[in-house]
Amino acid sequence: MHRTIWPLALILIPVLALTACAPAPLPPDPAAQASDLTVDQVLARHVAARGGEQRLAGIQSVRMTGKLVFAGTATNPLIVSIAPGRYLRRLELGSGAVIKAVDGPTSWEIGPQSGIFRPTRMVNEDAARFRHLADPQGALVNPQAKGNKVEVVGKLPWQGSQVYKLKVTFPDGQVNHFYLDAKTFLPVRTVSTIYLPQIDRETGLEILYEDFRDVGGVKWPFKETFTAPAARIKQITSWDKIEVNPPLDQTAFKEPLI
8 A cells, every 4th residue: 555645856846735636647748750870879968068979977975965946945065975776866845855765676765844753665666767867877878788679669849849759668678768859969958757646546657857067077967957837846856966986875765774
């Protein structure tokens, strides 16, 4: 049985309470045209745009420090640490720290504002999502070795430009869509799903990526805008600092014994 809590799969906070009406979907994409590049060509250009295969393959850990901007107000610092198969996201709120963590096959969370005061196993939908994020290189880097199946859906217009839409199927069967700018081959958008306990279903989650900067020879987006219409969510993560291959305390990913 699912726990009845607000969804915090990405530390997202609903703007308005859900109503009895059906969840609003994300707007549909324009019709895609056939791609002029193969999936291998698109991936090769994406890897080159981000910094090259050698630099990306060398990424074994990432730490991002920033702020969550919600309703025009920046919260206390938000810290995300990532290593292969491990993910830790910590946001300090007035009611206490909100934590989402993956440590290999184990996943756990703490969320005082949701009534989760002790480390508790994530619901399966959240755990799956965070396992996809437990990859410091990204799902499009060496996908075959990671068991990620990538397909080119096509080429379509996006905000006055053109993008390549990629379908990524993870080993657990979950599907995300990645949108790469047709000129820069950097990601501008991803579309996945977020689980809403109130209606016991998953609904669309869109993330927009902006403000790419070079860190250690690799391009990273320093601004991420999250939108989930069914949960009345729209908020921004603004990263102040991104560190590549910092030493991470591996014990921090483990579920505390409280």
